[in-house]
Amino acid sequence: xxxxxxxxxxxxxxxxxxxxxxxxxxxxxxxxxxxxxxxxxxxxxxxxxxxxxxxxxxxxxxxxxxxxxxxxxxxxxxxxxxxxxxxxxxxxxxxxxxxxxxxxxxxxxxxxxxxxxxxxxxxxxxxxxxxxxxxxxxxxxxxxxxxxxxxxxxxxxxxxxxxxxxxxxxxxxxxxxxxxxxxxxxxxxxxxxxxxxxxxxxxxxxxxxxxxxxxxxxxxxxxxxxxxxxxxxxxxxxxxxxxxxxxxxxxxxxxxxxxxxxxxxxxxxxxxxxxxxxxxxxxxxxxxxxxxxxxxxxxxxxxxxxxxxxxxxxxxxxxxxxxxxxxxxxxxxxxxxxxxxxxxxxxxxxxxxxxxxxxxxxxxxxxxxxxxxxxxxxxxxxxxxxxxxxxxxxxxxxxxxxxxxxxxxxxxxxxxxxxxxxxxxxxxxxxxxxxxxxxxxxxxxxxxxxxxxxxxxxxxxxxxxxxxxxxxxxxxxxxxxxxxxxxxxxxxxxxxxxxxxxxxxxxxxxxxxxxxxxxxxxxxxxxxxxxxxxxxxxxxxxxxxxxxxxxxxxxxxxxxxxxxxxxxxxxxxxxxxxxxxxxxxxxxxxxxxxxxxxxxxxxxxxxxxxxxxxxxxxxxxxxxxxxxxxxxxxxx
Amino acid sequence: xxxxxxxxxxxxxxxxxxxxxxxxxxxxxxxxxxxxxxxxxxxxxxxxx
Numbered sequence: 235x236x237x238x239x240x241x242x243x244x245x246x247x248x249x250x251x252x253x254x255x256x257x258x259x260x261x262x263x264x265x266x267x268x269x270x271x272x273x274x275x276x277x278x279x280x281x282x283x284x285x286x287x288x289x290x291x292x293x294x295x296x297x298x299x300x301x302x303x304x305x306x307x308x309x310x311x312x313x314x315x316x317x318x319x320x321x322x323x324x325x326x327x328x329x330x331x332x333x334x335x336x337x338x339x340x341x342x343x344x345x346x347x348x349x350x351x352x353x354x355x356x357x358x359x360x361x362x363x364x365x366x367x368x369x370x371x372x373x374x375x376x377x378x379x380x381x382x383x384x385x386x387x388x389x390x391x392x393x394x395x396x397x398x399x400x401x402x403x404x405x406x407x408x409x410x411x412x413x414x415x416x417x418x419x420x421x422x423x424x425x426x427x428x429x430x431x432x433x434x435x436x437x438x439x440x441x442x443x444x445x446x447x448x449x450x451x452x453x454x455x456x457x458x459x460x461x462x463x464x465x466x467x468x469x470x471x472x473x474x475x476x477x478x479x480x481x482x483x484x485x486x487x488x489x490x491x492x493x494x495x496x497x498x499x500x501x502x503x504x505x506x507x508x509x510x511x512x513x514x515x516x517x518x519x520x521x522x523x524x525x526x527x528x529x530x531x532x533x534x535x536x537x538x539x540x541x542x543x544x545x546x547x548x549x550x551x552x553x554x555x556x557x558x559x560x561x562x563x564x565x566x567x568x569x570x571x572x573x574x575x576x577x578x579x580x581x582x583x584x585x586x587x588x589x590x591x592x593x594x595x596x597x598x599x600x601x602x603x604x605x606x607x608x609x610x611x612x613x614x615x616x617x618x619x620x621x622x623x624x625x626x627x628x629x630x631x632x633x634x635x636x637x638x639x640x641x642x643x644x645x646x647x648x649x650x651x652x653x654x655x656x657x658x659x660x661x662x663x664x665x666x667x668x669x670x671x672x673x674x675x676x677x678x679x680x681x682x683x684x685x686x687x688x689x690x691x692x693x694x695x696x697x698x699x700x701x702x703x704x705x706x707x708x709x710x711x712x713x714x715x716x717x718x719x720x721x722x723x724x725x726x727x728x729x730x731x732x733x734x735x736x737x738x739x740x741x742x743x744x745x746x747x748x749x750x751x752x753x754x755x756x757x758x759x760x761x762x763x764x765x766x767x768x769x770x771x772x773x774x775x776x777x778x779x780x781x782x783x784x785x786x787x788x789x790x791x792x793x794x795x796x797x798x799x800x801x802x803x804x805x806x807x808x809x810x811x812x813x814x815x816x817x818x819x820x821x822x823x824x825x826x827x828x829x830x831x832x833x834x835x836x837x838x839x840x841x842x843x844x845x846x847x848x849x850x851x852x853x854x855x856x857x858x859x860x861x862x863x864x865x866x867x868x869x870x
Numbered sequence: 871x872x873x874x875x876x877x878x879x880x881x882x883x884x885x886x887x888x889x890x891x892x893x894x895x896x897x898x899x900x901x902x903x904x905x906x907x908x909x910x911x912x913x914x915x916x917x918x919x
Contacts, residue, residue, distance in 0.1 A: 306876070310884065313889055317892065335900045342873075343873065
């Protein structure tokens with residue numbers, strides 16, 4: 235009988251569900267994609283329904299359910315922290331404790347209740363069952379692997395390595411904020427951990443907050459802003475010195491000690507002690523949406539550099555402790571592509587693999603894998619001779635939609651679409667449109683799992699166009715013009731453009747452009763953040779960041795045949811083997827999931843063409859479209 | 871009942887029995903809050919204080 239394990243992450247941020255059958259990842263998806271609420275933290279009932287449907291099983295066939303952390307241990311941390319800091323933190327205590335006592339503390343009961351509800355709905359849909367068959371989920375064991383064990387499992391088990399050092403870094407789980415583990419065969423052993431409140435993720439989030447971005451989602455903005463800072467500026471150097479002398483003490487092994495008098499996340503409902511920070515740094519907290527000054531850019535750069543120092547030091551320790559040549563990573567900080575590239579440069583590991591859903595959503599997958607390999611003691615099945623391909627299936631683990639389902643949406647809104655039966659012809663047509671400067675919404679096959687659109691729910695454009703970065707940021711995504719775009723480049727051509735060996739299929743490494751391809755920039759280049767974007771920095775300016783870096787995605791023919799063909803056709807036409815790839819969403823909304831989401835996003839933005847499966851929709855022809863609901867733009 | 875059993879096992883495994891008074895106080899407060907929301911019982915609760 236097959237071993238089917240459902241993994242769940244929920245109730246904090248980015249809830250998700252994943253299912254594995256006999257160790258093979260069948261499906262995984264974030265709840266936000268179905269509810270259309272960004273970073274939705276609610277119980278992932280839609281995601282669970284989807285993964286079970288994709289796996290073709292019912293609740294009664296589940297062997298086990300795995301939740302991605304230990305609630306009692308987390309509650310212990312909360313109580314001890316409040317106790318240690320009392321009477322400070324009373325307000326935060328009074329806000330947090332009722333939710334815990336009412337719901338989170340009895341997580342097992344809560345999970346069973348939710349699953350029973352779903353099972354009941356399922357039964358109603360399929361007709362009545364006998365009493366014995368009902369409520370089978372009551373008997374299914376529920377495992378609670380530790381938060382960082384879930385991350386470690388999500389990094390190690392799908393990786394192409396039989397043995398590896400594992401580094402997990404995020405805000406906080408139960409007590410751990412970072413761990414060094416060792417994975418061998420089907421076992422993961424936690425070797426060392428850094429404990430709350432000393433947290434690299436929370437330190438980064440504190441800077442995200444101080445720079446006026448939203449915690450838990452604005453961290454990308456800080457990373458994108460950092461290259462606009464001037465590394466030679468005395469201000470940047472001073473910021474870095476102040477961070478290292480007053481805010482965080484970095485030890486040789488990469489562990490850190492935060493000076494808690496500067497932080498409020500333990501006792502307050504804010505991240506930082508704003509007054510003390512302003513005194514230390516000489517600049518007040520930036521108000522959200524206000525102008526970004528050179529000091530903000532330099533501060534972002536200083537913090538990014540400090541993060542890189544910590545991550546590299548931790549990786550060196552992981553190498554020393556485990557003696558491994560392979561490194562795998564997960565946890566929110568593992569999404570910091572700039573730090574990841576520094577790891578490659580540091581050269582302490584021969585191979586590095588990072589879980590594409592490195593944040594909490596990936597915890598659902600990790601929990602299921604930990605339950606399968608550790609609790610159920612099932613062996614790992616390696617795909618080919620290690621290091622072979624990973625087990626993530628290009629992270630395309632979400633729902634796909636049939637031609638009929640797409641056609642239904644087109645008819646529902648009375649849209650005008652052309653069906654191009656031959657994909658080669660469609661690809662050739664779309665590449666011509668891209669070369670002509672058009673922006674394309676590209677919706678194909680299964681949705682990506684994790685925060686990145688990797689070519690199935692993407693907005694695509696020509697990277698050679700110097701105006702394209704600002705155009706897409708402002709006109710299509712309604713977001714800050716400074717934010718960079720990533721290129722999707724043919725795997726075989728990546729080395730000709732970027733200083734990187736090996737593939738980067740998940741956009742997790744920010745790599746420099748080849749020196750020979752860089753255009754010189756004017757002397758006053760560092761004066762204005764937005765004017766800089768007008769200077770073409772390379773033959774592909776729209777994907778070359780101001781420091782000549784790019785967060786590349788290499789596209790392989792075997793893993794991503796349709797997307798590869800499109801880029802290949804674009805190359806045949808233009809000589810350029812890459813496209814701009816940005817997630818297909820509008821500001822404040824999650825990446826599109828269904829054809830309806832894609833069509834509405836298309837209608838609410840200035841995207842020129844939408845491709846859904848083999849349907850091609852042109853904006854100019856959508857004159858008869860009806861019943862489009864109003865779009866509310868939310869700040870992201 | 872399963873919850874209290876698990877809670878006890880947790881405190882024993884973690885050797886954190888010193889958290890017990892804190893937990894009892896919190897649970898009593900919760901019970902009080904729940905009871906005061908029941909209209910029939912609320913007047914009796916108020917007379918206690």
